[in-house]
Amino acid sequence: MNYIKRALLSISRKKSKSLLLFLIIFILGNVMAGAIAIRQGANNVETNIKRQLGAVLTIEVDNEAIERASQENPGSPPEWPGPLQPDLLKTIGQSSYVKSFDYTTQFGLGSENLQRWMTPEEAEWSMNDTYSKFYGFQLKGTEYPPVMIIEEGKATLKAGRTFSQDEISTGVGVALITQQLADYNNLGVGDNIVLSNYILDYGETDGPMVEPTITERRDIPLQIIGIYENIESPEEPNQMVGQISKSELYNTIIVPNQTIIAEQQAMNEYYISQMEEELTEEQKAQAMLTYYTSLFILNSPDDIEAFKEETQALLPPFYKVFTNSDSFSIIAAPVQQTSKMASYVLMVAIGASILIISLVVMLFLRDRKHELGIYMSLGEKRSKVISQIVIEVVLVAILAIALSLVTGNFIAQGLSESMVRDQLIAEQDPFNPDPSVWEDQWRFGQFASNMTGEDIAENYRINFSPAYIGLFFIIGLATVLISTVVPTLYIVRLNPKQVLM
Structure with a gap:
């Protein structure tokens, strides 16, 4: 059988x-x-x-690596790494894994005639707030003419246009503002605003805190070429985080990086001149360096590990690639x-x-x-x-x-x-x-x-x-x-x- x-x-x-x-x-x-x-x-x-979440990455100083190095050799702690420069960021951005990239610098400015957007609750306690007066607006630079948040769907362009490559390269006085800030100040495309870079003297650091003295005010005229509206998340992970984020988002003004760099250098030059000790040329050059925040959008989340491995080899010591999904393992x-x-x-x-x-x-x-x-x-x-x-x-x-x-x-x-x-x-x-x-x-x-x-x-x-x-x-x-x-x-x-x- x-x-x-x-x-x-x-x-x-x-x-x-x-x-x-x-x-x-x-x-x-x-x-x-x-x-x-x-x-x-x-x-x-x-x-x-x-x-x-997509594949969004940035490069920053690895604080944990610096801390480990300090613990291993407490007698000779490592020097804090200098900022990554545009040439290196551009080289990384040319990777075949990268869909688009940008690097930005930021700067806080005030204004004599532009009103900071505030909630009613915030307006009650910030009437005499020094921060709101001198640093109420966050200038955010860009090197990417289409503007990353608009291109990636984090914001929509409600009126006007984004930057041209020539405007980015030369740093002319043009800007994009939020819909909320425009409505709050009755502004539209083509209107002009003036922001002020207050160079302040805080006097003696000992004793009670007093309002700083304005030693110089540099006015920055900007023409509004576009108005955008942020697409907000349906829920915030924390109420306080949501309020802070909303206030910062609505009072953010996007400009070319070169516009910010000019003001940063003017302020740095003043403070260097006021130092009692004479700085060496190397120290002065170090103080004048611009710190950038980088952002890389990859073609696919599957490319993250390959991109991180490729990029890490190009980075100086104590720098690390972070992704917007790193918090997943914790949560x-x-x-x-x-x-x-x-x-x-x-x-x-x-x-x-x-x-x-x-x-x-x-x-x-x-x-x-x-x-x-x-x-x-x-x-x-x-x-x-x-x-x-x-x-x-x-x-x-x-x-x-x-x-x-x-x-x-x-x-x-x-x-x-x-x-x-x-x-x-x-x-x-x-x-x-x-x-x-x-x-x-x-x-x-x-x-x-x-x-x-x-x-x-x-x-x-x-x-x-x-x-x-x-x-x-x-x-x-x-x-x-x-x-x-x-x-x-x-x-x-x-x-x-x-x-x-």
Whole structure:
């Protein structure tokens, strides 16, 4: 009789043993299916979140590396690295991974005739606020004529136009302002505004704080060439963060970098001239350097690691590439912990399955050793005898695995989603956000992730997918095959006479 038919007859005739094997594989399969599903869910949430955020990177000083170097050599701490210069940033921006890039410098200015946008609450306590008077407006430079936030959909151009390359290169007095600031001051495209660079003397630092004396006021006339409106996130991770961000966003004025650099240098020259100690030429040159904030938009999130590796090789010591998804690992810690736990459970389940199924198959084969001995004494090849046993177990296993695929998925979905969601939301403190929220906002501004535990929870889904089904069947069947072949080899290695004795 064909060994395949013998396998089918053996399953149908020995129903109790087949059912017992089915139940064992089904129970173990549920554990493995649940563990795989949880891991897949964690991987999916990371992929989904990072694709939603896009691939936005910046280069900054690595404070942790400097701190480590200082601790390793406290007698000779490292010098603070100087700013990255435009030539290097342009070289990095020419990478094939980069879709677009910009580098900006910022400067706070006041104004005698332009009113700072404020909420009613802010207006009550900032009437005599020195900051609002002298630094109420944030000038943000750009080297990218289309303006990054507009091109990437973080803001919309409501009126006018963006910069020309000639305006960027020469630093002419043109600017883009927000819709809110324009409405607050009844301004439109073509109107002129005047900002003031106040060079201040704070006098003696000892004693009570007094309002500084204005030693010089440099007026910067600007023509409004465009009005834009920021596209705000539907939710802010923290109420205070939201208020600060809104005030800063609405009072930001975008200009060419060269406009800001001219004012920075004028102020630096004044303060250098007021120093009691004479600076060396090298110190003066260092003081006049401009610090830039870089921003790189990549073609795909899949390019992040390759770009970081390529860029890190070009950077001076103590500089590092940061991404707007770096905070994911902090905020999504409960998801990653659950995934790690599921990995351990999966490994234990596989080991336990191999051991338990091997013992069960071994017991079944001991009861059938005379049957197997007869097959071999009649001239049946050992390979066919092994194949018969394997087919019997695999057919039962396929049914058990298919059913446990469904039930294990539902069990994992019910347990992990509620557990992960509750833990994510429980760890979220709206009045004391994780420091990563502030760091993310500071580094990336409008490109910050503003990610919360609720965002992670919303994206945590356990669903059937070809990858999940394929992986589970591969792991399940491989486990069953290993469990079956080992005890089968023990039986068939014996001679027919020894088996029949």
